[in-house]
Amino acid sequence: MSGIIEKLAGTGDLTDGELASLIGTDEHDGELYKTADEARRSVYGTDVYIRGLIEFTNYCKNNCYYCGIRRGNEKASRYRLTAGQIFSCADTGYELGFRTFVLQGGEDPHYTDEMICEIVSGIKRRHADCAVTLSFGEKSEESFRAYWSAGADRYLLRHETADPAHYRMLHPASMSLEDRKQCLWNLKKIGYQVGSGFMVGSPYQTVANIIADLRFLQELRPAMIGIGPYISHKDTPFRDFASGTVELTLRLVSVLRLMHPYALIPATTALGTIAPDGRERGLKAGANVVMPNLSPTSVRKYYLLYDNKICTGDEAAECRHCLDARVALAGYGIVVARGDVKTREAKKVAV
Numbered sequence: 001m002s003g004i005i006e007k008l009a010g011t012g013d014l015t016d017g018e019l020a021s022l023i024g025t026d027e028h029d030g031e032l033y034k035t036a037d038e039a040r041r042s043v044y045g046t047d048v049y050i051r052g053l054i055e056f057t058n059y060c061k062n063n064c065y066y067c068g069i070r071r072g073n074e075k076a077s078r079y080r081l082t083a084g085q086i087f088s089c090a091d092t093g094y095e096l097g098f099r100t101f102v103l104q105g106g107e108d109p110h111y112t113d114e115m116i117c118e119i120v121s122g123i124k125r126r127h128a129d130c131a132v133t134l135s136f137g138e139k140s141e142e143s144f145r146a147y148w149s150a151g152a153d154r155y156l157l158r159h160e161t162a163d164p165a166h167y168r169m170l171h172p173a174s175m176s177l178e179d180r181k182q183c184l185w186n187l188k189k190i191g192y193q194v195g196s197g198f199m200v201g202s203p204y205q206t207v208a209n210i211i212a213d214l215r216f217l218q219e220l221r222p223a224m225i226g227i228g229p230y231i232s233h234k235d236t237p238f239r240d241f242a243s244g245t246v247e248l249t250l251r252l253v254s255v256l257r258l259m260h261p262y263a264l265i266p267a268t269t270a271l272g273t274i275a276p277d278g279r280e281r282g283l284k285a286g287a288n289v290v291m292p293n294l295s296p297t298s299v300r301k302y303y304l305l306y307d308n309k310i311c312t313g314d315e316a317a318e319c320r321h322c323l324d325a326r327v328a329l330a331g332y333g334i335v336v337a338r339g340d341v342k343t344r345e346a347k348k349v350a351v
């Protein structure tokens with residue numbers, strides 16, 4: 001094994017210089033994937049957890065320059081799901097073996113805290129053995145506490161980039177990295193399983209930015225880490241930027257797995273969008289989660305964060321069966337379980 005990978009696997013860390021050289025070459029890729037896969041197998045075996053993604057609104061008050069559902073995109077057709085529609089997505093998902101539902105959307109003030117709490121507690125009442133994950137942007141600590149009291153278990157909020165100057169290049173001045181980070185710390189304090197992450201190959205991103213992302217994640221120690229390639233969208237200010245690559249994304253999935261052996265790391269839809277076998281390759285590089293879509297087929301084509309998003313025409317059941325086959329072919333198996341994060345302590349008890 002090359003010294004640098006051995007060190008990363010053994011200590012979970014590298015110097016900035018070592019990280020830069022590992023990220024900057026494809027020389028170690030095969031060995032890196034293999035070592036990351038061994039690390040995931042030692043904690044999670046071949047289990048793959050599925051999360052049913054319910055994209056409940058594509059209205060957003062923000063104007064992130066990279067995002068297809070940004071407020072300023074007048075070409076986007078907007079929709080909102082009612083609580084009843086969300087419950088019916090969850091019911092379909094439950095029948096298909098999903099035990100985690102992820103409510104994701106733009107930052108849409110139409111949904112008051114009261115409405116969100118009713119949706120969360122409604123799902124929990126119907127499916128008490130399921131986890132509810134929320135992912136609709138920055139909220140006050142008070143709001144996060146209200147959702148938690150209503151039964152929410154997890155929250156996904158990518159930090160997007162840990163470098164303040166880079167953050168300002170990706171977002172309008174009304175948004176700040178400090179606010180976003182504060183949300184993540186608040187969520188942790190409340191007790192959520194927290195997810196964060198970043199886009200790979202976003203406009204203006206440098207290797208130093210990526211190292212800052214890795215350092216921030218080491219500090220935050222999230223339960224879930226979501227990274228996927230940036231993919232350009234034709235109706236955003238970043239339409240002319242190149243998308244991120246599969247190779248760099250996979251390399252970073254492996255680095256993150258070795259830094260965070262216990263984390264839940266998805267093989268993202270964006271990875272499956274830039275390469276037909278992207279999600280399978282993600283699993284083989286250390287990912288252990290997939291997040292198929294449970295949104296009603298009628299609205300899927302409107303939740304377009306980037307161009308050419310996959311699975312926008314399929315029924316939930318089709319996606320589920322397609323994924324079963326893909327995961328099995330890659331050498332893993334989907335399990336029907338909530339799929340909570342494992343911890344070193346839990347492993348010690350189990351041994």
Ligand code: SAM
Pocket residue numbers: 066067068104105106107135136137138156157158160198199228229230231232233270305306
């Ligand atoms: N509004 C919530 C938030 O800001 O966290 C959740 C929805 S947001 C669309 C979910 C994630 O999509 C973002 O965190 C971002 O990383 C990713 N995303 C947005 N535009 C993208 C693009 N063009 N390519 C790849 N990922 C993108």
Ligand code: FES
Pocket residue numbers: 060061062063064067068069070071105106107
């Ligand atoms: Fe709000 Fe993308 S700008 S979800």
